[in-house]
Amino acid sequence: MEENLLIGLAGLAALIAMIAIRMPIAYSMVTVGAVGIAVLSGPAILLSQLKTLAYGQFSIYDLSVVPMFVLMGYVATRAGLSRDLFRAANAWLGWMRGGVAMSAIAACAGFGAVCGSSLATASTMGQVALPELRRYRYAPALATGTLAAGGVLGILIPPSVVLVIYAIIVEANIVTMFIAAFVPGLIAVLFFLATIAIYVRLVPGAGPPGDAVRRQELRDASVAVLPVLGIFGLVIGGIYFGFFNPTPAAAVGVFLVTLYGILRGAVRLADLRYALLETAKTSGMIYLILLGAELLKIFMSRGGVPQAAAEMMASSGLPPYAVLVLLLLALIVLGCLMDSLSMILLAIPFFWPVIADMDFGMGPEETKVWFGILALIVVELGLITPPVGMNVFVINSLARDVPMSVTFRGVLPFFGAELVRVGLLVAFPAITLFLPRLLS
Amino acid sequence: MPLRESQGAYRKVAHGIARLVEGWALAGGILLFGVVLVTAWSMGGNILFNQPVPGDFEIVEVAVAVAVFAFLPYCQLTGANVSADIFTAGASPRWIAGFSALAALVALVFAAVLFWRMSLGLQDYREYEELTMVYQFPLWVAFVPILVSLALLVLAALVTLVDACQGQPQRTARDQADRGGGA
Numbered sequence: 001m002e003e004n005l006l007i008g009l010a011g012l013a014a015l016i017a018m019i020a021i022r023m024p025i026a027y028s029m030v031t032v033g034a035v036g037i038a039v040l041s042g043p044a045i046l047l048s049q050l051k052t053l054a055y056g057q058f059s060i061y062d063l064s065v066v067p068m069f070v071l072m073g074y075v076a077t078r079a080g081l082s083r084d085l086f087r088a089a090n091a092w093l094g095w096m097r098g099g100v101a102m103s104a105i106a107a108c109a110g111f112g113a114v115c116g117s118s119l120a121t122a123s124t125m126g127q128v129a130l131p132e133l134r135r136y137r138y139a140p141a142l143a144t145g146t147l148a149a150g151g152v153l154g155i156l157i158p159p160s161v162v163l164v165i166y167a168i169i170v171e172a173n174i175v176t177m178f179i180a181a182f183v184p185g186l187i188a189v190l191f192f193l194a195t196i197a198i199y200v201r202l203v204p205g206a207g208p209p210g211d212a213v214r215r216q217e218l219r220d221a222s223v224a225v226l227p228v229l230g231i232f233g234l235v236i237g238g239i240y241f242g243f244f245n246p247t248p249a250a251a252v253g254v255f256l257v258t259l260y261g262i263l264r265g266a267v268r269l270a271d272l273r274y275a276l277l278e279t280a281k282t283s284g285m286i287y288l289i290l291l292g293a294e295l296l297k298i299f300m301s302r303g304g305v306p307q308a309a310a311e312m313m314a315s316s317g318l319p320p321y322a323v324l325v326l327l328l329l330a331l332i333v334l335g336c337l338m339d340s341l342s343m344i345l346l347a348i349p350f351f352w353p354v355i356a357d358m359d360f361g362m363g364p365e366e367t368k369v370w371f372g373i374l375a376l377i378v379v380e381l382g383l384i385t386p387p388v389g390m391n392v393f394v395i396n397s398l399a400r401d402v403p404m405s406v407t408f409r410g411v412l413p414f415f416g417a418e419l420v421r422v423g424l425l426v427a428f429p430a431i432t433l434f435l436p437r438l439l440s
Numbered sequence: 441m442p443l444r445e446s447q448g449a450y451r452k453v454a455h456g457i458a459r460l461v462e463g464w465a466l467a468g469g470i471l472l473f474g475v476v477l478v479t480a481w482s483m484g485g486n487i488l489f490n491q492p493v494p495g496d497f498e499i500v501e502v503a504v505a506v507a508v509f510a511f512l513p514y515c516q517l518t519g520a521n522v523s524a525d526i527f528t529a530g531a532s533p534r535w536i537a538g539f540s541a542l543a544a545l546v547a548l549v550f551a552a553v554l555f556w557r558m559s560l561g562l563q564d565y566r567e568y569e570e571l572t573m574v575y576q577f578p579l580w581v582a583f584v585p586i587l588v589s590l591a592l593l594v595l596a597a598l599v600t601l602v603d604a605c606q607g608q609p610q611r612t613a614r615d616q617a618d619r620g621g622g623a
Contacts, residue, residue: 022528022539024521027546051561054554055586059505061497067472067504244483247500251479276469277462281520284465284511288521338524387526 004040008303011036015296015346025342026288033295040302049298057291061247062168067283068250069159072257073115074275074282077124079261081228085110086128088225090210091218098200098207100136101146102193104129108150109189110225112157113232114257116164117282118340118383122151122391126398132210139206140402142199145410148391149192152380152418155340157185158236159250161286162340162376169293169348172368174246175239179436180369182240184377184425191417199413231256240439286341293345300349310353320358324371324426327351328378335382339390343379351375362429369436370429377422384411454599461513461596464589468510475503495574502572502582509589513596516547537607544601551593559587 011032018028038046057063076082089103089110096102108125115121126147133143155162158178167174200207213221235253238244244252261267300306313323331351335343355371356364383391385408392407399407425431479500482493493499515521523543528536565580572579 019524020527021542022523022525022536023543023546024523026521027543027550030550031546047557050554050557051564052558054509054558055505055561055583058508059501061501064475064500064504067508068476071469071472071476243487247497248479248483251476252483254473254476255480273466276466276473277514279472280465280469280511280514281518283508284515285520285522287508288512288515337526339522342522387529388524 004303005305005308007036007039008300008305008308011296011299011303012305019338025338025346026285026292029289029292029296029346033292033297033299036299036303037295040299053294054291057294058287060168062164062174063287063290065159065174065246065250066161066164066286067279068247068254069116069161069164070282070286071275071279072159072250072254073117073120073154074278075254075257075261075267075272076111076114077120078267078271078275079257080264080266081114081257081260082107082111082124082128084221084225084228086125086132088221090132091213091221094210095212096197097209098142098196100129100133100210101138101142101196101200101207104133104146105150105153105189105192105196108147108153109157109185110228110232112154112185113159113236114228114253115154116159116161118151118154118380118391119394121154122147122394123398125150126395130395130398136208136210138208139203139410140399141406141410142196142203142206143410144392144395144399144402144407145412145414146192146196148384148389148395148407148411149414151391151394152383153185153188153192155380155383156181156188156377158182158239159246160376162344162379163372164246165286165290165341166344166348166372166376169345170352170368170372172365172372175242176365176369176436176440177372178236178246179240179439180373180432181376183435184373184421184432187421187424187431188377188418191421192414195413195417227260231260242439289342289345293349296346297349306350306353309350310357313354314357320360321426323354323358324360324374327354328374328422328426331375331378332381332385335379336385337388338382340379340382343382344375348375360429362433366429366433366436370425370432373432374422374425377418377425381415381418384415450602454602457592457595457599458517461517461592464510464592465514468507468589471503471510472507475500475507495572498572498574498577502577502579506582506585509586512589513592516551516593516596516600519600533607537604541601541604544597544604548594548597548601551590551597555587555590555594558583558590562587 015028015032018031019025034046085107086103089106090100093099093102093106104125107129108121111121111125129147130143158181160181163177163181164174167177196207231253234256235249239246239249258267331343331347334347355367360367362370383389389408392404392411396402396404396407478493479496482496486492528539562580562583565578565583570579571577
């Protein structure tokens with residue numbers, strides 16, 4: 001037993017070493033997992049598992065929602081939804097000080113509702129909103145910071161690929177997770193809006209008000225956004241109220257977004273081809289990581305590493321909330337080095353047993369949901385923090401004249417808002433849990 | 441110049457493989473879209489006429505798995521598999537090409553081993569026929585396109601390996617971000 005644990009720990013060290021030398025994370029996990037199983041259980045077991053393990057993983061029904069949501073996101077980026085959303089938000093909010101930036105946040109939130117990806121949200125909304133922010137002479141830091149931060153809403157507002165993966169790892173109900181993410185997502189939007197409002201008051205001239213719109217434009221823009229809201233309402237509302245499961249909901253969503261895009265002439269054959277190939281890249285990458293995570297999980301649980309970690313934490317005498325904060329901090333740090341999905345897949349199998357053993361004054365199912373939302377938020381922070389803030393890279397590639405450091409500075413207030421939000425959600429679990437309680 | 445000639449021949453082969461891999465991924469994508477249509481149809485039928493497509497979940501499971509395998513070679517070729525490049529950000533291009541070669545080698549071994557094992561898995565499924573519940577669909581049939589995918593993954597890994605050995609590092613997450621892609 002002791003020896004198995006040592007082998008498990010050696011495996012972890014090897015994993016980190018491989019990731020550090022640029023080995024794709026999926027292949028690092030596959031290699032360490034496979035070698036580890038071969039060492040602990042014998043090569044024969046590994047070889048016989050490999051006959052069907054990959055197919056078994058790839059054909060999990062609950063996972064099928066992932067490529068569908070990914071596809072929906074990529075079609076949506078080409079269907080002109082982002083333009084509609086921004087136009088409507090701008091008609092309502094644009095006249096205020098900082099209003100154009102606020103519109104970008106609102107539009108990001110709306111887009112996040114049809115797209116489960118931060119980067120896609122950041123890059124699509126960036127293309128639409130950056131020219132407007134420039135036209136109104138917004139400070140570069142505020143403009144790019146807003147868009148990089150707004151992209152995070154793509155993940156925080158369901159549907160969210162990371163959330164699906166989390167639910168599958170800890171065997172939580174995906175629908176409950178989606179419901180639980182709603183209120184925290186809304187709070188994120190409000191906090192981001194408030195951040196902009198405060199920012200433009202503290203830094204005069206950073207976000208001049210836009211033009212007041214005429215009643216006609218307000219009406220037109222609002223009408224134009226209705227199809228998007230309708231699709232979102234159908235997909236997410238249908239899931240929330242139990243009309244359909246996530247996979248059929250996602251399928252209906254893909255179908256409607258594609259149909260809408262084709263009918264209005266925005267989505268042509270070339271766009272579909274683009275969407276399918278991008279989906280191939282993203283989903284292939286995700287599934288390969290999932291396979292690696294499965295192999296790693298078999299190896300690590302046979303080595304007893306997660307259990308040992310849980311026991312160590314339990315016997316450390318730290319109060320549950322201190323442990324929780326430690327784990328969240330660890331996720332923030334690791335999230336700065338790695339993409340969020342790999343992070344969730346790597347860390348949750350070790351972190352969840354630790355949390356599951358502790359008493360937070362709620363049932364185990366509720367702890368699962370609450371911790372999942374917290375973990376989701378903190379791993380996403382890595383997208384807007386140095387050194388590998390991918391959202392910042394994306395926005396930076398759209399606004400080449402703005403130095404990366406300026407964007408990182410612009411993101412800082414939003415980062416602060418996120419920390420406040422995490423603090424709130426940690427202190428008051430009911431914020432996350434009351435909607436699932438209400439709807440269950 | 442025999443060296444340059446062999447270079448040119450390799451470029452041609454690599455280009456051919458790339459087109460094949462892209463076409464195969466696209467076929468997988470179309471299959472995925474087909475799953476979307478069947479599922480949406482089933483959903484609509486269920487709501488409107490109380491008549492879903494029977495066993496639609498089975499179609500989803502098998503077809504999505506087949507589609508995802510078809511995506512893997514394309515991921516390998518386009519460098520879509522994310523890596524953490526922060527620790528090696530300061531490394532020289534030579535080292536980075538070396539790391540890329542190592543990564544491609546691992547992908548190659550993975551693809552080859554999985555091809556070997558899953559072809560045995562196919563044989564197992566043929567011997568002790570494993571059928572899906574509703575449609576009585578023999579699962580080994582699904583393994584045929586999957587093995588094609590894995591064979592293409594072997595080829596794709598070979599191309600990335602040769603490229604890396606010639607000093608062309610694999611594209612990284614940062615390049616992906618520059619093109620606005622990734623997850």
